[in-house]
Amino acid sequence: MQNPFAYSNYVTGESFCNRKKELSELLKYIKGSQNVLLYSHRRYGKSSLIRQVFREIQKKNLNIYVMYVELYGTISEKDFITRTFQGLNQLESNFEKLLKSVSKAIKNIKLNLSIDSATGSTLVAPSFEAVNEKVILEELMNILSKYSQKHKLVIAFDEFQEVANYTEDGFEKRLRSFIQQHSNICYIFSGSQQHLITEMFNSNNRAFYKSAESFPLDKIETKHYIPWVQNLFSKQKVNLSADAIEEIVKKFENHPMYIQNFLFHFWERPVKKGFSPEIINEVENAIIEKRSLEHTVLWETLSINQKKTLKLILLNNGSNLFNADSLKSVSLKTGSLVTKALSSLMKKEIIVKNGRYLIQDVIFKKWLQKTLSL
Numbered sequence: 063m064q065n066p067f068a069y070s071n072y073v074t075g076e077s078f079c080n081r082k083k084e085l086s087e088l089l090k091y092i093k094g095s096q097n098v099l100l101y102s103h104r105r106y107g108k109s110s111l112i113r114q115v116f117r118e119i120q121k122k123n124l125n126i127y128v129m130y131v132e133l134y135g136t137i138s139e140k141d142f143i144t145r146t147f148q149g150l151n152q153l154e155s156n157f158e159k160l161l162k163s164v165s166k167a168i169k170n171i172k173l174n175l176s177i178d179s180a181t182g183s184t185l186v187a188p189s190f191e192a193v194n195e196k197v198i199l200e201e202l203m204n205i206l207s208k209y210s211q212k213h214k215l216v217i218a219f220d221e222f223q224e225v226a227n228y229t230e231d232g233f234e235k236r237l238r239s240f241i242q243q244h245s246n247i248c249y250i251f252s253g254s255q256q257h258l259i260t261e262m263f264n265s266n267n268r269a270f271y272k273s274a275e276s277f278p279l280d281k282i283e284t285k286h287y288i289p290w291v292q293n294l295f296s297k298q299k300v301n302l303s304a305d306a307i308e309e310i311v312k313k314f315e316n317h318p319m320y321i322q323n324f325l326f327h328f329w330e331r332p333v334k335k336g337f338s339p340e341i342i343n344e345v346e347n348a349i350i351e352k353r354s355l356e357h358t359v360l361w362e363t364l365s366i367n368q369k370k371t372l373k374l375i376l377l378n379n380g381s382n383l384f385n386a387d388s389l390k391s392v393s394l395k396t397g398s399l400v401t402k403a404l405s406s407l408m409k410k411e412i413i414v415k416n417g418r419y420l421i422q423d424v425i426f427k428k429w430l431q432k433t434l435s436l
């Protein structure tokens with residue numbers, strides 16, 4: 063059997079563990095055409111959850127049309143429009159039909175056709191010549207609105223925080239004014255840069271203020287990992303005990319991507335080598351080693367006080383950072399230096415505050431512990 067574990071892209075099907083509660087909640091919002099703000103730390107599984115819920119919708123023949131738009135790397139309104147236009151392909155299996163519906167819905171713009179070099183399928187995009195982007199956005203929204211008159215629609219804008227960086231005046235406001243009218247469409251706005259995305263929806267001076275149901279995505283619980291891992295390994299005739307899986311999950315602090323990363327490498331090992339704490343350490347070290355260059359680069363971008371503050375967090379398990387002895391142990395002169403460094407580290411999403419301060423990326427934490435000889 064092919065290795066079922068994957069960690070560099072979204073996962074669905076048997077590589078997707080549980081999330082039953084999240085799937086049913088998301089489906090409830092989709093059915094009710096309630097907009098959703100799906101957010102989490104990096105690599106917790108937002109894109110996978112969206113793809114999986116889309117699969118369920120199609121498998122159950124729910125008669126809801128699905129459209130996924132990846133906004134990562136878009137830097138302008140024009141890019142946003144182009145990507146969303148390309149997404150229209152997902153609404154029709156037949157290109158002629160798509161072209162007919164799109165042509166019927168537009169009034170003021172011309173279309174360009176091109177071939178997608180990756181998939182060989184035909185792509186439809188608006189011609190930006192001689193027409194203002196505002197007009198094209200309006201026409202695009204009109205196409206979506208027309209579709210939604212016949213079918214319920216769910217449209218996921220993944221990495222939606224990119225929109226906050228566009229420099230066009232009033233884009234968020236214009237987009238919001240169209241979306242507001244689409245009562246038969248559920249929009250899923252998804253993103254990982256929490257300060258950016260939550261600011262877009264939680265600040266009362268922003269266009270998207272309170273316009274979507276907040277949907278924070280957490281890690282996956284240990285009790286859900288156990289049967290999922292056992293079942294996949296049983297296909298390779300390997301019996302993993304619940305205790306062993308618990309140990310792995312704990313080691314990677316329930317982080318979905320790192321657990322898959324570990325299991326991928328573990329699966330590749332000869333079965334006869336079995337399972338032992340040494341093997342767990344061996345695989346773990348290989349993972350830390352693989353990412354060490356990336357972590358070295360990150361470390362070098364930090365100021366000396368930020369570095370000291372990270373050490374302070376590790377030494378004190380994230381609490382009592384301001385007491386005199388703690389400060390002295392990392393040669394930090396004042397608490398205000400710590401306050402400033404904590405704020406920068408949180409902005410960079412290197413640390414999070416959850417009662418105490420925690421280093422967000424478990425592999426970075428392990429790399430730090432090694433590098434700082436803690």
Ligand SMILES: Nc1ncnc2c1ncn2[C@@H]1O[C@H](COP(=O)(O)OP(=O)(O)OP(=O)(O)O)[C@@H](O)[C@H]1O
Pocket residue numbers: 068069070071072073077078079080081102103104105106107108109110111254318319320322323
């Ligand atoms: N339900 C799941 N079951 C098992 N593994 C998962 C699950 N969801 C995500 N993962 C693991 O996490 C990795 C990242 O998933 P995904 O790309 O969906 O996360 P994301 O939150 O969209 O990430 P990003 O912040 O980069 O956009 C996947 O490659 C997979 O290894």
Ligand SMILES: [Mg+2]
Pocket residue numbers: 108109110220
């Ligand atoms: Mg993603």
